[in-house]
Amino acid sequence: MKDHLIANVLERLRSDIAAVNIGGNVExxxxxxxxxxxxxxxxxxGVDCDDVWLQRxxxxxxxxxxxxxGYTLAFSPQPRYAASLEEGIQRATAxxxxxAGHGAALHDPAVLIGLVLAARELRSTKPQYLAWCGQVVRGLAQGASTRLDPLLAYAASLCEIDVGRPQFDPLAPLNxxxxLDWWWDQGAGRETSGPEQRQALRATVLERALAEVTGSxxxxxxxxxxRTLRVAISEEAGTLLQSSSTAARLxxxxxxxxxxxxxxxxxLRVPVRWLIRSEREVQDILWVILxxxxxDLEDEDTLPKFGHSTYRADLGIPSLGLLIEVKFARAAADFKTIEKEVLEDIVPYLRSxxxxxxxxxxxxxxSCSVQEHETTRQALRSVKGIVDVIVVSRPSHLPSSGDRQSWEQAMSATKR
Structure with missing residues (x-):
């Protein structure tokens, strides 16, 4: 149901945008x-100005x-339009x-930003045009009665001036x-907010967009x-994917x-052989996978001291609150030992x-002792705090422990 509502909102917004997809339309x-x-x-x-638009x-x-x-040349420089642009910006800055009253074109963000972009195209030879735009932006900012419009702050950054920063207010109008979310992602706004604040704003926008009328x-x-809704949806989907079950599936x-x-x-003349001989080597493979x-995957994260003992987890994912304990079974009898070790470690592991x-x-x-796998899996899955137990066997193309030792001895003898 929620997905259907979001899709409808996005389609209405897309229709509002497409309605003015016309050459030379500032909106x-x-x-x-x-x-x-x-x-x-x-x-x-199809919004850019072309030769026909310029003539007619x-x-x-x-x-x-x-x-x-100005928008057109900022998006795709066209030297043949430079003279026409300068004539227009010269008249504007006169x-x-x-x-300009409140109903004047300069109060329209679409017009103002386009003029600033036009002035920037000519700033290397005529810096006075951008200075005039900066004067306009300062005047508009000083006349703002409540919040500073993020689009005005963006125009100020293009003019290379500072008129203050828009403030996060979840009760502000949806627009x-x-x-604000868009301004935060621009050059001047990137360092003015943290990830948590951005997520809070986007969650607010998503919730309100589903409740408010978004047309017209x-x-x-x-x-x-x-744009904000698309980002919020992507983040929401990413949060769902970032879970302990995702780690388990991987x-x-x-x-x-x-x-x-x-x-x-x-x-082969130079055979490549990757050994898996210990728990540490398995940890390395899991690191590459995860x-x-x-x-934020942590390798051998040191945990708070428990009594006289210090504990170090093999792998940890702090964002999920998940520890990954890696064990290496060399023989069938090792599974009983592994069960005891995990039970001893689970309490200090989850102390914080x-x-x-x-x-x-x-x-x-x-050892490929597959007959032991399900017993250990069921036993450990019943323990509080253990979210899953994954048991895998050595692949058949890797040699057993005995064959591997023989190969290593032969390789050592060859090197001598």
Whole structure:
């Protein structure tokens, strides 16, 4: 049900954006500027100004026209349009911005940002145009009665001036929250918020977007909201994927992954043979499997001292509160020993539940004593705090312990 609601909201927003996907439309141009190269919006953009538009529609005395050309050249530089752009920006900067009332084009974020982009295109030879834009932005910021508009803060960063920072307010209008999220991802806003604050804002936007009517927004507002919702959905999906069950599923593929584990035939000139002889080597393999999915994976994380003893977990994923205990069985009799060791370790391992609250046990059976696997698996799974138990056997193309020792002795003799 929730997925259906989200899909409907995203489609309505996409329709609002697509409605102004017209050459020279400043709303459509700002929407494209916000969405960027995200292909998920599924719009074939046709907002840029071209030769026909320049001949038929361009008016250098019209601020929206100049802004539209500014967006186009910022997106794709066209030297042949430079003279037309300069004529327009020259006329724009001849005006007194203080005379512009609230209904004037300069108060439209789509026009203002387009003009700033136009001025930036010419700043190497005519820096006064960007200075004029900075004056406009300062005046608008000073006249703001409540919150600083994130789009105005973005325009200020393009002008290379500081007018303050937008503040996080979960009670602010939905459009403001979406614009703030976008501003946080721009150059000037990246260091002004932490991951937790961003997640809180995006969760708020997602919840409110499902409850509020999201149609009839301007294209750039629709683009800002569409973008934030897409990010929020991706984060929500990522959270679902980042779980202890995901780690278990990954490690459950250990045996099938070892199909490509190298143990070349002896008739090769330089055979490649990867040994698995100890618990430490199994830990290394698990690290390779898990690290790409869980970037906070810890190797041999030292746990708080328990009585006279110090404990060190084999692997830990702090974001999941999950410890991974790795065991190496050399013979069938080792399974009984492993059960006792895990039972002894489980209490000190979970002494600090704010840090780790679950344990996944991974056993590599070098002896291929498959008759012992289910007994140990069932016994340990019944223990409180153990989320799963995975037992895997040595693949058949790797030699047994005895054959491996013979091979190592032969290799040592060859080196002498």
């Amino acid at each position: 459509g141009l700002l929407a494209r500027h916000v969405v960027g190269s995200d292909q998920r919006v599924q719009i074939r953009w 529609s361009y008016d250098p005395s019209s601020l929206p026209s100049v802004a539209a050309l 005006r007194d911005p203080s005379m 403001y929250c979406a614009a 927004r301007s294209a750039h507002q629709a683009a800002l909201l569409w 490690l459950d593929q250990f045996e099938s992954c070892l199909r490509r584990w190298r143990w070349d035939a002896a008739d 690290r790409s999915t869980f970037p 539940p704010e840090r780790y609250n679950e344990v996944l046990v991974f056993i590599y059976d070098d």
